[in-house]
Amino acid sequence: MDKVPIEIGEMLKELRYCIRPSAVLLARRLNIPRSTAHHRIKQIETQGHVRGYLPILNTQGLPTYLMQIRINREDFLFDEDSMNTLGRIKEYLKQCQGFALLATYWTEDKQQILLSSVIFCYDSIQKILDDLCQQLSIDHENIEYFSVQAEGIPDFGPGTFSQGEIRNETD
Numbered sequence: 708m709d710k711v712p713i714e715i716g717e718m719l720k721e722l723r724y725c726i727r728p729s730a731v732l733l734a735r736r737l738n739i740p741r742s743t744a745h746h747r748i749k750q751i752e753t754q755g756h757v758r759g760y761l762p763i764l765n766t767q768g769l770p771t772y773l774m775q776i777r778i779n780r781e782d783f784l785f786d787e788d789s790m791n792t793l794g795r796i797k798e799y800l801k802q803c804q805g806f807a808l809l810a811t812y813w814t815e816d817k818q819q820i821l822l823s824s825v826i827f828c829y830d831s832i833q834k835i836l837d838d839l840c841q842q843l844s845i846d847h848e849n850i851e852y853f854s855v856q857a858e859g860i861p862d863f864g865p866g867t868f869s870q871g872e873i874r875n876e877t878d
Contacts, residue, residue, distance in 0.1 A: 767856055770828045771809070776839075777849045778820040793820055795843055803838070805830030825855065 734744035751757050776796060783789045793813065800808055809825040828835060832852060840847055 770832065771855055772826055772828060772832055772852045773855045774824045774826055774836075774850065774852045776822045776824075776845065777851075778822070779849070780818055780820070789820060792843075793822065796822055796839075796845075799839065799843055800824060803835070805835050805838075 730741050730745035730748060733739075733748065734741040737744065778789050778792050778796075780786065780789050783792070797811075800811065806826040806828045809827055811822070811824040813820060813822045815821070826835075836847065836850055836852065839845060839850065
């Protein structure tokens with residue numbers, strides 16, 4: 708897949724802060740005055756019924772990958788250390804440059820923890836993996852990635868990563 712210009716990648720990543728419904732569009736759809744639609748939008752936001760707005764992305768034709776990071780429990784003396792490593796990886800993924808996180812979840816068993824993330828890359832996937840391995844001291848053999856097509860609401864917010872479920876929380 709072709710590399711996406713960084714401007715496009717950064718724009719998609721920043722959409723998490725500026726996606727909003729248009730009062731004009733809502734007024735047309737609901738057949739109400741624009742000022743009424745604007746007032747209702749503000750009202751539901753103020754009351755906390757809407758915490759934020761997210762784009763729904765279709766990554767067809769864009770470099771999108773399922774990245775799986777395996778944490779082998781046998782590599783750690785204490786189970787708490789493997790969970791700390793999971794926490795460090797989560798923090799890194801939230802702050803890393805070069806890709807936008809679309810969805811993330813993790814599962815575990817007695818032998819390993821498997822963190823799976825769908826990411827849209829606007830940098831080289833190999834560069835992202837090399838940085839991840841270098842920054843967090845993870846062996847390349849513990850990371851796999853597959854090219855995928857994804858559609859849905861991205862996990863752009865600073866939300867939590869939960870075991871066995873995808874989290875899409877907003878700011």
